[in-house]
Amino acid sequence: xxxxxxxxxxxxxxxxxTATLKCYPIPRxxxxxxxxxxPGQDPQxxxxxxxxxxxxxxxxxxxxxxxxFSDYHSELNMxxxxxxxxxxxxxxxxxxxDEQYFGPGTRLTVT
Amino acid sequence: AQSVTQPDIHITVSEGAxxxxxxxxxxxxxPYLFWYVQSPGQGLxxxxxxxxxxxxxxxxxxxxxxxxxxxxSFNLRKPSVHWSDAAxxxxxxxxxxxxxxxxxxxxxxxxxRA
Numbered sequence: 001x002x003x004x005x006x007x008x009x010x011x012x013x014x015x016x017x018t019a020t021l022k023c024y025p026i027p028r029x030x031x032x033x034x035x036x037x038x039p040g041q042d043p044q045x046x047x048x049x050x051x052x053x054x055x056x057x058x059x060x061x062x063x064x065x066x067x068x069f070s071d072y073h074s075e076l077n078m079x080x081x082x083x084x085x086x087x088x089x090x091x092x093x094x095x096x097x098d099e100q101y102f103g104p105g106t107r108l109t110v111t
Numbered sequence: 112a113q114s115v116t117q118p119d120i121h122i123t124v125s126e127g128a129x130x131x132x133x134x135x136x137x138x139x140x141x142p143y144l145f146w147y148v149q150s151p152g153q154g155l156x157x158x159x160x161x162x163x164x165x166x167x168x169x170x171x172x173x174x175x176x177x178x179x180x181x182x183x184s185f186n187l188r189k190p191s192v193h194w195s196d197a198a199x200x201x202x203x204x205x206x207x208x209x210x211x212x213x214x215x216x217x218x219x220x221x222x223x224r225a
Contacts, residue, residue: 048212
């Protein structure tokens with residue numbers, strides 16, 4: 001069965017650089033979520049999209065933005081990167097009253 | 112305030128022994144409840160979920176969880192632990208009113224000794 005795809009899997013950036021993380025949800029899933037998991041932390045909700053519209057927003061810095069495209073894939077754009085942005089970034093997708101299916105995550109390291 | 116609490120930060124258990132991980136939630140309505148497992152540096156794998164119905168839920172890898180409304184709890188259990196069960200375990204909740212976004216507990220690290 002198709003799963004959630006995230007790319008890249010690993011990313012190394014320097015401070016003040018920008019990064020773009022991509023998420024390809026399971027086909028026909030209409031909702032996408034982004035979570036950030038810092039070292040030794042639990043995942044924290046960043047933002048979600050339903051049918052290409054932002055549906056909810058969590059503790060996402062103003063330096064971050066995200067969108068969902070017509071093909072339902074989503075991108076998380078991160079600018080002016082800081083050391084504290086180093087984390088695992090998970091994308092998850094869902095349809096209807098069902099569980100969220102998580103991707104493998106993107107490990108971002110900011111040096 | 113809404114919260115998910117996992118009281119145990121770290122549990123050590125002998126291989127073959129039973130395991131119970133605690134999870135309590137504080138929400139106005141009964142949320143949807145989940146348990147996830149995560150190996151170091153890896154993704155989140157869903158062990159089981161509770162939406163409604165039978166309060167004893169069976170999951171993968173021999174895990175089960177029991178929803179107790181009166182105690183606002185959703186504890187995870189396994190009768191006999193294997194060394195491969197060593198991992199981080201997260202309890203999570205979701206509400207329809209919050210667009211089903213997941214709120215996670217702080218996690219419990221399980222160490223299995225031979």
